[in-house]
Structures are given as structure tokens and as C-alpha cells.
Amino acid sequence: MRLFKWxxxxxxxxxLAIAAPYxxxxxxxxxxxxxxxxxxxxxxTPSGPEGKPWEQNxxxxxxxxxxxxxxxxxxxxxxxxxxxxxxxVVGWINMQAQVDVLKDDIKSFKAADAQGKDDKQISDxxxxxxxxxxxxxxxxxxxxxxxxxAVEAACKKxxxxxFDRGVLTTCPVTFVNPVGGYGWGIQTADFIxxxxxxxxxxxxxxxxxGVDVLETRWSAANRIFKENGVNVVGAEFTGGxxxxxxxxxxxxxxxxxxxDAVWMDAGATAVAALEAFEDSGQxxxxxxxxxxxxxxxxxxxxxxxxxxxxxPTYQWxxxxxxxxxxxxxxxxxxxxxxxxxxxxxxxxLDKYVDDKMPPLHYAMCGCKDxxxxxxxxxxx
Amino acid sequence: xxxxxxxxxxxxxxxxxFYLVIGLLQPNYLEPAGAMNFLRRAAPLAIxxxxxxxxxxxxxxxxxxGSLVTLTVVGGSMLTxxxxxxxxxxxxxxxxxxxxxGFINGAVVAYLRTPSIIATLGTxxxxxxxxxxxxxxxxxxxxPENFRMFGRLVFxxxxxxxxFPAAIxxxxxxxxxxxxxxxxxxxxxxxxxxxxNARAAQLAGVQVASVRIAVFVISALAAVTAGILxxxxxxxxxxxxxxxxxxxxxxxxxxxxxxxxxRGTLVGAxxxxxxxxxxxTLLTLLGWPQPLKETAQGVILIIAVAFGAWRxxxxx
Numbered sequence: 001m002r003l004f005k006w007x008x009x010x011x012x013x014x015x016l017a018i019a020a021p022y023x024x025x026x027x028x029x030x031x032x033x034x035x036x037x038x039x040x041x042x043x044x045t046p047s048g049p050e051g052k053p054w055e056q057n058x059x060x061x062x063x064x065x066x067x068x069x070x071x072x073x074x075x076x077x078x079x080x081x082x083x084x085x086x087x088x089v090v091g092w093i094n095m096q097a098q099v100d101v102l103k104d105d106i107k108s109f110k111a112a113d114a115q116g117k118d119d120k121q122i123s124d125x126x127x128x129x130x131x132x133x134x135x136x137x138x139x140x141x142x143x144x145x146x147x148x149x150a151v152e153a154a155c156k157k158x159x160x161x162x163f164d165r166g167v168l169t170t171c172p173v174t175f176v177n178p179v180g181g182y183g184w185g186i187q188t189a190d191f192i193x194x195x196x197x198x199x200x201x202x203x204x205x206x207x208x209x210g211v212d213v214l215e216t217r218w219s220a221a222n223r224i225f226k227e228n229g230v231n232v233v234g235a236e237f238t239g240g241x242x243x244x245x246x247x248x249x250x251x252x253x254x255x256x257x258x259x260d261a262v263w264m265d266a267g268a269t270a271v272a273a274l275e276a277f278e279d280s281g282q283x284x285x286x287x288x289x290x291x292x293x294x295x296x297x298x299x300x301x302x303x304x305x306x307x308x309x310x311x312p313t314y315q316w317x318x319x320x321x322x323x324x325x326x327x328x329x330x331x332x333x334x335x336x337x338x339x340x341x342x343x344x345x346x347x348x349l350d351k352y353v354d355d356k357m358p359p360l361h362y363a364m365c366g367c368k369d370x371x372x373x374x375x376x377x378x379x380x
Numbered sequence: 381x382x383x384x385x386x387x388x389x390x391x392x393x394x395x396x397x398f399y400l401v402i403g404l405l406q407p408n409y410l411e412p413a414g415a416m417n418f419l420r421r422a423a424p425l426a427i428x429x430x431x432x433x434x435x436x437x438x439x440x441x442x443x444x445x446g447s448l449v450t451l452t453v454v455g456g457s458m459l460t461x462x463x464x465x466x467x468x469x470x471x472x473x474x475x476x477x478x479x480x481x482g483f484i485n486g487a488v489v490a491y492l493r494t495p496s497i498i499a500t501l502g503t504x505x506x507x508x509x510x511x512x513x514x515x516x517x518x519x520x521x522x523x524p525e526n527f528r529m530f531g532r533l534v535f536x537x538x539x540x541x542x543x544f545p546a547a548i549x550x551x552x553x554x555x556x557x558x559x560x561x562x563x564x565x566x567x568x569x570x571x572x573x574x575x576x577n578a579r580a581a582q583l584a585g586v587q588v589a590s591v592r593i594a595v596f597v598i599s600a601l602a603a604v605t606a607g608i609l610x611x612x613x614x615x616x617x618x619x620x621x622x623x624x625x626x627x628x629x630x631x632x633x634x635x636x637x638x639x640x641x642x643r644g645t646l647v648g649a650x651x652x653x654x655x656x657x658x659x660x661t662l663l664t665l666l667g668w669p670q671p672l673k674e675t676a677q678g679v680i681l682i683i684a685v686a687f688g689a690w691r692x693x694x695x696x
Contacts, residue, residue, distance in 0.1 A: 089517050247661075
């Protein structure tokens, strides 16, 4: 067994080294400064219109956009990394609905789906820039480093707004994103630490390794667990699959007799994890999931000790609003625009549970006031 | 002694070895309840392998089963629309869909003379596309409890074994049917004949085209059954079937089936599926990092298949 312990890091280290060129860049996923910055952001009171978090900001300065001012209505183009998961599906619908809201200012809205491929997105961006059909370009980058040159080239021709994942340049007018992965890790781990009985066992469930937004969620949570001497009995990758999640949790329940808390880096398989406790005849654990309806519904039905962090899908509304403002020459927050990243707690659970919405609808969508709600989001 | 040793399936030995290690790491796997849970976990893959075996023996591949599992789970949630009253006709509709997919696979292979690896790769893509279009890329509903019971229901207080998951019952029925079909009927002998030498089989009066269509239909029906169990166990997910086709083929090959057709046993395929499930469980229990787990999976698979081939050459 000692040999295995030695081989394991060596082999996985090699595997990571091979995978590195494909990752965004050689990033540090456990940066104490970023961790502290996220803590500070979470303490801040957002400024901006009440009840519209997608128009609010945490700190940041206004940038002058008068040089982009032109008469409307405008032609806006959007290069999308992909719509390959439920989070992006909800966000993409939010964005289209936001365009409908601003239809007096927006003459045309063209979108290109890169289907999760960097090379496709680079050519999408180039095509938009060369077409001359865009007054402003919104980019949701597939990966950070690979898309940077294309975004830099686009910046020279027209105003660019980036959101969700960033790029390694400040040339865009603004980069809209919520507090981020460190914030998620802080919010969730603080909750577990506050609820966990002394010596309680925590199981961490992660989707997959090597993705920046997921790695930082875990590194921040793990830092807090370590600081507080929490007993983390395992950190497993589920691949985001329900059946696999359920099997892993069953194995851990068998192995440890009892698991007191489950921490998750994303909530899509939270209900499957809870079912493993049901099927083993065990009491429900303390759990942090996400704002998907199936989890919120289960939480309410079973009276769980739970909280739901969010990576709010309402952030898809902000770039459209920002693009119109920029073209009107109105100031926007930049070059980094931090949106609030709320959590759903026991106190406001009822506000977010909605039986009429599909299981993986993200409740923190800020979409209830948008045209076509709820049918457009698959609701009844 | 040598004669007896030759007849024992190598996968069965490897499986028992793995299971023993699992039992040493986690003693409750050696208790009846632990063993029952393990069998329930292995049931979907074993069912897929049983169906896949017919296709492999006839000399083909069926790559479409993973996507058909996804379609079954997604389709099940769309058709039942949260109403337990819809479960029975929804299951019937899913089997009818499986029948069509299998028939199309078989017909394309038999009449258009397309290699099955290409034909079923095409089906994989289109069936996946249908599932994604239907669901909009994200689950649109839940599966009612009476649909889920096949994969989730567990009978408690059963004598001897303590607990008995319904999935094992489904698996036992499928196994019995497949065992009879492959090793106990004229049809089964024809499947072997087509895989051994299709031309010779045809000259001997076997309707090669109908045998080919039948094996793909069997594989597709097995996939729908596995989908019902997986959806029942884990609930709705749009990537439940990803990679299962290769696991099913690997299970058959570990169990001694020959990729070029004409050789294979149902006991072997089931033992192969148990071996793979034991391997996945073992690697989770060891707590190895993910990249190492995947590497180990690959290496062990290659060793098992190479050992089987070596032994066959030695013993003829």
C-alpha cells in the first residue's frame, strides 16, 4: 500500500502535466489573496437598483463610454461558448428574453454557438468582427487563455463585453461576473462548519477535476474545513452522473457508518446523493446543493438542514443591458463588474421553490419579470 | 484437472478475486445485504452485456445502446409527465422505440451492407440528438415512483439474503431468457453460425439478414431494460448512458467473447459485467485519484483480455 501512495501522486501528476496545455492556463487554484478578496466582496453591500441584482455591483468604478456613442437602434452580436449544460440553457434563455425587453433599442441580435470548442469560437468572433454587422460584441469565453487573442483583436474594432469566464486582457469595456468560485466555497463551507456536530464526518462530492470555477470552489471550502479541523472523509468525482453519485455515497455510508454532511461543488446530483441516504435507511445529512428546483423541492419536502449557493444565471441579463448602455454612451461599471452572488437559506426557501418549473431549472435566474416566463424556461 | 480448469471462465476467477479484495477492504460486501447491493449495481451493465453478446457473436458491434439508455430515461420522464397512471403505456412505448431502433440498426447492416460499427455509431449520434432535442438538453421532469421501482425498490426482511432489490429479479429474468435464446434454441445456433462464417451459414440455408436484424433488436430491448433500471436507480439525467456501450462490449470481451464473432458465452458476458462493476467499486474504495483510476481501468481491461486470448491459444 505504501508503494501505491507514492505512485498515485506521481502518475496523476504526470497526467495533469500532460493535460496542462489543454487547460485554460497554468493557474493557481488555491490563491490566498483571491480567497481573501472573495471574502471581502461577500461582506460588501451591493449598489444599484433594489431587487435587480443583475444590474447591481459590488464595488468597482464607472468607466466612460462616450467614445462608443452612436445612434440606435443597435445591432448586437454574441459569441457563446456553448449551451451544453442546464446552467447555460437557463442563462441563454434569460439573455434572449432580456433582448426582447430592450427591443426598442436593439435592431438585431445575432448569436453564434461555439459548442464548447475554442477554435470554433475564435472563428465565430473573427466572423462577427469582419461582417461589419455588429455595433457591439458580447463574449462568453469557452476557455480563458485560448480566447484572449481573438478578444483583443475584436476590441480594436468595436466595444466588447465579456461575462462568465474571463480573458487575460483588460481591453473589453467590462467583464461581468459574480463573486466566483472562492465565494462559493466560503459560503458553503461556513454553513457546514456552523451546523456540523463535533467530530462530524463530511463527504465532498465534485464533478470533475481541472476546471477553474470548480477547483476554486473546492480549494476555498477545503481551506475552511482544514482551518476548523473538520473531518473530511473523502472528496470524490461523480462526473455529474446521478447513478454514480448515488453509488459513491452508498459506499461511503457503508464504509463510515454515518455521514453527517455532504458538500457539493455543483448541485445537479444533490437529489441522487440524498436518495442514497433514504435507501440506506440513514438520516438526511447537512447538505449544500445549488439552486436547482429538484433540490429545493426535496429540501422543503423533507425539512433538510441545507443551503443552496448560487452561481446566478441572472448574470446572462447584465451584458445585454451593458451593451445598450455602452452604445448610448452611458457609463458602466468596469473593467471588472462584480455581481452579487446570493445564497438561498431556510428563511427564503419558499420564495424559490416552484413546482411548475423543471427539475434542473435554476431558481436564482432573475427571470420572473421577463417576457414568456415560465413557459419559455420549460415551466407550466 | 487441466480439462476442468480450461472450462472455467477466466472472468469468473478475476471477478471472485476482485470481490475478495473488496470484501477485505469493506467487510460488509461479504454480508448478504452487501452482496445484494452489489448485484443490483451490476444489473444494468450485465443486461446490456447480455444483449450486446448476441450482436458480438453474430460478428457485429452495437454502439447505439448507451444513447438508447439515455433516450429511455429522458423519454420516460417526458412520456409519464409526473403521472404514475402513464407508467405502463410509457414503458410499452419505450420498448416499441427500442424495437424500431434495433430494427433500423439490423436492417442497415443486413441490407445496406454497412459495417455495424459505422451503422450503430450513426444511430448513437441520432438517438442522442433525439434525446437532446426532446429534453432541450436538460431534464424536463421526474420519473414517477412506480416507474422507478424496478431500479430502486428493495424488499426487506427476506429470508437468507435479508434484502432483495427488484433490479436483481429483472436481471434474473433477462438472464434466463438470454441463456435460453442463445444456448437453447435453433436461433441461438444460427447466431453462432452467422458470426463464424456468414457465407457458409447462408449456403446452409440460414436467413442471415433476419438473424442480423434479430440480434440488434435483442440488444436494443436489453438497452431499454437497462435504461429503466438506471433511471429507476438514479433518477432523470441526460448523460446517464454515456460510455455504457463500450463498457458492455468490454464486459463481453473480458468474458471471453471474440470481437470477430462466432464465440462467446452468456455466463462469460455476465461474469465480465460483474468483473467491471467490481473493478469500478474497488477503485472507488481504494480512494485513488481519478486519473489513476482511469489508467488502472484501462490497463486491467487489456490484461484480462490478453490473458483470455493467450489461454485460448494455449488450450485451443
